[in-house]
Amino acid sequence: MLNQDKISDVTSIRPAMESKISWITQRRKMPGVLFILLIAFTQMLSMLSYSNNEELCLNAENSVSGECALKEYTGLLGQFDFTSGKSRVKPSNVKSGITISKIAIGNLKSVYTDDALSLSNWTGLNVGAGKWIGFEINSVYGFSYEIDSVTVVMRRSDNTPDRIRLSYGDDKQNSTQHRGVITKVGSSTFNTFSLGVNADKKPDQNTPYYAIGVQAGSRQTIVEFDKISVYGRITEVPLPTSGSYTLRFDQPQQLIKGLGVELQSDRFGPDYVNSDPVGGVPYELVDAEKNRFAKEMLSGFRYIRLAMGLWFRGQTRDGKNIVERYPGQAEGISDLIRRSGIEGVSAEYWSPASFWKESGKLQGGGPLKSLYPEFLDRFGDAVVQDLQYLSDHGIPVKMWGLQNEPNNVTNYAQTTYSNEEYYETFRKVAPKVRKAYPDVLIHVNSQRGQYGVGSELIKKDKEALQYVDGWSWHRAYHVPNATSDDLIDHRKSINRGTEGKPVFNNEFEYFKKKNQMDTSPEWRMVNTPQVIMNWMTFADSPTFFWLHALKPMSDGNSEGFALGVWRGEQESDAERFPDLQKGHFQYNWWNWNGIAGFLKHMPWDSRRYEVEEDEVLYNQRIMAWKRPDGKFVFALTNRSNRPFEFNIAMDQIRSFTGHRYDKDTLNQTLPSQSGSDHKITLEPWSIEFWVED
Numbered sequence: 001m002l003n004q005d006k007i008s009d010v011t012s013i014r015p016a017m018e019s020k021i022s023w024i025t026q027r028r029k030m031p032g033v034l035f036i037l038l039i040a041f042t043q044m045l046s047m048l049s050y051s052n053n054e055e056l057c058l059n060a061e062n063s064v065s066g067e068c069a070l071k072e073y074t075g076l077l078g079q080f081d082f083t084s085g086k087s088r089v090k091p092s093n094v095k096s097g098i099t100i101s102k103i104a105i106g107n108l109k110s111v112y113t114d115d116a117l118s119l120s121n122w123t124g125l126n127v128g129a130g131k132w133i134g135f136e137i138n139s140v141y142g143f144s145y146e147i148d149s150v151t152v153v154m155r156r157s158d159n160t161p162d163r164i165r166l167s168y169g170d171d172k173q174n175s176t177q178h179r180g181v182i183t184k185v186g187s188s189t190f191n192t193f194s195l196g197v198n199a200d201k202k203p204d205q206n207t208p209y210y211a212i213g214v215q216a217g218s219r220q221t222i223v224e225f226d227k228i229s230v231y232g233r234i235t236e237v238p239l240p241t242s243g244s245y246t247l248r249f250d251q252p253q254q255l256i257k258g259l260g261v262e263l264q265s266d267r268f269g270p271d272y273v274n275s276d277p278v279g280g281v282p283y284e285l286v287d288a289e290k291n292r293f294a295k296e297m298l299s300g301f302r303y304i305r306l307a308m309g310l311w312f313r314g315q316t317r318d319g320k321n322i323v324e325r326y327p328g329q330a331e332g333i334s335d336l337i338r339r340s341g342i343e344g345v346s347a348e349y350w351s352p353a354s355f356w357k358e359s360g361k362l363q364g365g366g367p368l369k370s371l372y373p374e375f376l377d378r379f380g381d382a383v384v385q386d387l388q389y390l391s392d393h394g395i396p397v398k399m400w401g402l403q404n405e406p407n408n409v410t411n412y413a414q415t416t417y418s419n420e421e422y423y424e425t426f427r428k429v430a431p432k433v434r435k436a437y438p439d440v441l442i443h444v445n446s447q448r449g450q451y452g453v454g455s456e457l458i459k460k461d462k463e464a465l466q467y468v469d470g471w472s473w474h475r476a477y478h479v480p481n482a483t484s485d486d487l488i489d490h491r492k493s494i495n496r497g498t499e500g501k502p503v504f505n506n507e508f509e510y511f512k513k514k515n516q517m518d519t520s521p522e523w524r525m526v527n528t529p530q531v532i533m534n535w536m537t538f539a540d541s542p543t544f545f546w547l548h549a550l551k552p553m554s555d556g557n558s559e560g561f562a563l564g565v566w567r568g569e570q571e572s573d574a575e576r577f578p579d580l581q582k583g584h585f586q587y588n589w590w591n592w593n594g595i596a597g598f599l600k601h602m603p604w605d606s607r608r609y610e611v612e613e614d615e616v617l618y619n620q621r622i623m624a625w626k627r628p629d630g631k632f633v634f635a636l637t638n639r640s641n642r643p644f645e646f647n648i649a650m651d652q653i654r655s656f657t658g659h660r661y662d663k664d665t666l667n668q669t670l671p672s673q674s675g676s677d678h679k680i681t682l683e684p685w686s687i688e689f690w691v692e693d
Contacts, residue, residue, distance in 0.1 A: 071236040073097070077145070079229035080135075082117045091135075097143035097234035101136035106211070108133070116224040132167075134211040137203075137230065141485065141618040145234045147203040150195045152212065153227040159186050163215045166195035168203040178207065185214070190226050242645035244614040247624050247634065249651045251610035256536060256625060258302025258604040259595070260346060260506065260545035261563070265333055266311045266325060267552070272363040272413050274314055278326045281550050282336050284568045286583035290332075293585060294339035297549060297563060297592075300599025302343050303398060304333070305506065305545055308386065309351030309362050310413040319355035322386045324393070334394030343604075344396030346506070346545075347387060348446060350404050351413040356382065365409035365416035368425065376428035383429050384436045400433050400440050401506075402426050405447045405474065406454065422454025423464070430467035443472040446506060450497045459499055471503045476547070477510040477527075477560075484530030484639070485618045491538040503539050505531075509547035510560030510591075521590035522663055522685040526639040528594035529687050533623040533635060536608055546595060550585050553577045563592045589663065594687065597635065597661045601689040603627050620644045620682070631692040632656075638682035648678045656690040 078094035080103060091100045109120045119133065139145050150166050166180040181196030195212065197203055203210070214223050267279035282290045298304075306312050312333075314325030324330040337344065351362045356379050359366040369375065387397045402425060406417040417425065422445065430442055445452035449471035450459070458464045473494075475486060487494060494503060508531060510524055519527070528546075535541040551562035553576065558565045566585035567577065580586055606625040609632070613622065624634040632654070638644045656678065658670030662685060672693060673680070682688060 072233065074233045075231065077137075077147075077230045077232050077234065079227060080225075081227050082112070083226050091230075095234060097140050097236070098145050099138045099140060100230065103228075104134045104136075106132045106134065116226045118222055118224045120220070120222045132211040132213050133225070134209065135228075136208055137210065138208050139205040139234075142237055142239045143234055144205050144237055145232055147197060147230060147232040149197060149231050150210070150212075151192055151227075151229045151231070152195060152225060153190050153192050154185065154223060154225050155187055155190045156185065156224075157188065157220075157222040158218075159188050160218075160221070162186060162221075164193060164195065165213055166197065166210065167213060168197075168207045168210045170207050171209065178203070190224075239619070239640070239642075240615065240617065240644075241642060242647060243617060243620060244647045244649075245622055246612040246649040247632075247651070248610040248612060249632070252626070253608040253610055254502070254536070254540045254542055256602065256604075256606045256608055257542045258343075258602075259300070259532075259598060260303030260305055260543060261298070261301050261549045262305035262307065262311075262507075262545070262547050263333065263336075263549055264311050264551060265306075265329060266313060267568075268412060269363070272313060272361065274325055276325070279552070279568050279570075280311065280329070281566055281585075282332045283326070283329065284583060285566060285585065289566075289584050290336070291339060293550070294336050297587075298336065298340035298342060301340070302604050303543070303545070304337065304342055304345045306333075306345040306347050306390070306395070307404065308347055308349045309353070309415075313351075313362060313413060315353050315362075319360075320353050320382050321389065322353050323389055330390070330393040330395060337395065344398035345390065346399035346401065346441075347390060347397050348399075348401035348404050349383075349415065351415050352379070353382065353386075357415060362413040364411065365414045367416055367418075367421055371421060371424050373428065376425055379425070380429040380432040384432050387433070387437060387440075397437060397440055399443060400437070401443050401446045401472065402429060403446065406445055406452070407447070417453055419454050419457055423457035423461070426454060426458060426467075427461060427464040430464070434467055441469045442467050443470040443504075443506070444468050446472045447474050449473045449494075449503050450499070450501075459497070465499060468499075468501055470501055470542070471498060472506040473503060474507040475505055476508050477524075484527050484534050484621065487531075487534035487538040488616060488618060494539050502542050504541040504543050504545075505535050506543075506545040507547050508545065509557075511557065523639060525590045525594040525663065526637050526685055526687060528591065529597065529635065530621045530637050530639060532595070532598060533621050533637070537611075537621075537623050540608075546591075553580060559588055560591075562588060563595065564588055593661050593663065593666060596666055597659065597687055597689045600667060601633050601635075601659065601691055603629075606633075620646070622646065622648075633689060633691050636680060636682055636688045636690070638684060638686050641684045643684060644682050646678075646680045646682065648680065650676045650678065652676055655693040657693055659689045659691065660686060661688070662686040 073095060076093060077098055078091040078100040080091045090102050094100050103117070105119070111118045137145070137147070162185060163182045164185050165182045168178055178198050178201045180198050183193050183195055185193050263281065265280040265283065267277065269276060282293060285293060308322050312322065312324070314323045315321065316323055351357065354361050356368055357366055358369050368379065387400065390397055403415055403417055403422065406422050408414060409416055426444065433440060433442060444458060445455055447453065449455065455471070458468060477483065532544045535544050546563065548562040550564050550566045551558035552571060553565040553567050554571045564585050564587040565577065567580045567582050569582055602625060606627050609624045609626060611622050611624050619639040621637045622634060624632060626632050636646055653674060653676050655672055655674035657672045660668040660670055662683070670688070680688070
């Protein structure tokens with residue numbers, strides 16, 4: 001139905017509502033206006049059809065208030081409201097228990113006319129030929145669903161009584177497509193049409209892919225969609241309360257180098273020039289807080305991600321090189337590395353110095369000035385000089401990346417590359433970096449790894465490929481499916497086409513809207529360690545990067561992007577951070593408590609060991625490793641509102657001491673257990689690390 005290669009689970013056309021909503025339990029924490037909207041939405045829900053006349057629980061696994069009574073919901077599952085202007089990318093009114101993707105358009109010209117989705121060049125009902133508008137529905141773990149109908153509000157540019165049909169299947173190809181009832185349409189004004197399903201094969205969790213095909217008499221016909229609504233039934237499925245696991249002490253896996261985190265040592269704009277106002281950390285922290293930042297938060301990380309051209313963006317007078325932007329910036333980073341024990345930085349360009357860009361400025365996207373070999377040769381020399389500047393100022397370089405998210409266009413510092421531009425630049429610059437820094441890990445492409453801009457061309461060039469030490473991804477929680485479930489569901493694709501190079505995620509965060517609306521803080525706290533564990537378990541990743549250590553408290557994304565917030569000299573936010581003094585920082589516990597245990601109990605160069613799972617569960621995860629000192633450690637998580645029992649078989653009698661992390665606890669020591677079999681019951685919304693005695 002949908003082209004698997006062009007729109008796969010690793011492309012930008014991805015589900016946009018993968019989250020598990022728990023807004024009911026958060027109502028006491030909401031501002032007044034949101035609470036009023038919540039009440040109105042609840043009243044709307046009460047008009048829908050529920051089984052057993054019981055109250056709907058939107059998600060048992062995400063609720064932090066206890067057991068849910070209702071196991072089934074029938075009614076509107078989700079809809080795309082194009083007139084509202086808010087559903088062009090993601091659907092509104094999605095009921096928990098399912099996820100619905102953003103609209104995908106196959107080989108059709110599309111524009112938004114009066115906020116409706118306007119499509120032209122329809123040819124017929126054979127959506128498999130590439131003329132379709134599609135979306136995807138998946139059940140959340142612990143739920144099943146069945147679709148009864150899809151309705152569309154649409155109009156035609158003519159009154160020709162042609163036809164429309166819903167099709168669906170269990171893959172994105174046409175081979176397993178089931179076709180619904182053909183409906184006649186032809187109104188030149190907006191009207192509602194119901195797209196019936198095949199009575200012999202109603203779509204359910206085994207048929208997640210949907211496409212709408214319209215037959216038009218002329219290629220000049222324009223079809224406009226104002227609304228697409230999905231109706232059906234969601235049923236809760238009982239989830240296990242225990243699991244059986246075997247630690248395979250005879251099956252060592254990859255070496256885990258350690259974790260990384262980004263450092264915002266400057267402020268956003270406003271103009272991305274040397275004269276911008278000064279800010280950032282550690283610069284804006286008082287001396288005692290600089291020390292606390294290094295010793296408490298950063299200690300245990302191996303890498304600092306240094307955003308060249310963004311947070312580290314001073315320029316030489318000729319505009320050819322990146323240097324510190326204000327006196328003491330480089331020294332502050334060097335001092336932070338020394339105090340924390342961090343090994344060094346992952347130097348990665350958001351933008352090279354302005355001389356090399358077509359636009360002549362750091363801000364915004366745009367390509368390099370030229371791809372001529374002589375130009376790229378000089379550019380490569382400048383890159384090496386940038387790295388040498390860091391090394392000379394006490395900032396060891398341990399990783400290097402040509403470009404962060406190379407096909408993005410932003411209003412901050414950025415460079416935009418096509419496939420050919422990235423490939424041509426990489427194959428000229430990477431050898432120079434390797435020659436100057438033989439031990440630096442070079443990664444591609446800091447967005448979509450081995451599938452990203454330039455990657456396929458690099459893989460076809462054996463000479464260029466030899467300089468790739470790893471494929472770096474950005475699967476954050478604004479890209480749906482990038483919950484911890486992502487690596488379980490899509491592990492085949494994330495491990496495909498690697499040419500024997502490791503894959504890892506070098507940016508993870510929770511974007512503001514999804515952070516606040518779709519999940520509880522407790523859910524996010526446990527989801528984060530599960531993301532780390534699943535990258536390492538299912539993708540054999542050697543490292544993992546959280547996005548920001550600290551963000552300024554005035555940044556609207558600080559709660560989802562950072563492990564904590566700091567208050568700068570000019571910042572004031574009495575409502576959100578009434579007790580935070582200038583020059584100080586505080587933790588975001590929902591982020592920090594989920595990652596702190598790895599920094600404490602997973603030293604650099606630990607080696608992961610295989611764990612056999614009777615059933616791979618989404619909400620309860622396990623990972624084991626051996627520390628360099630020879631002691632084994634295993635981590636357990638419970639991302640649910642019910643206690644869960646882990647039954648773990650060992651190779652011999654071993655003794656372990658537990659350490660618990662939850663909303664209110666950091667590294668709480670638990671009683672030791674000894675035996676060849678261990679039974680450990682994890683409390684809801686908790687993480688535990690069991691360290692061999």
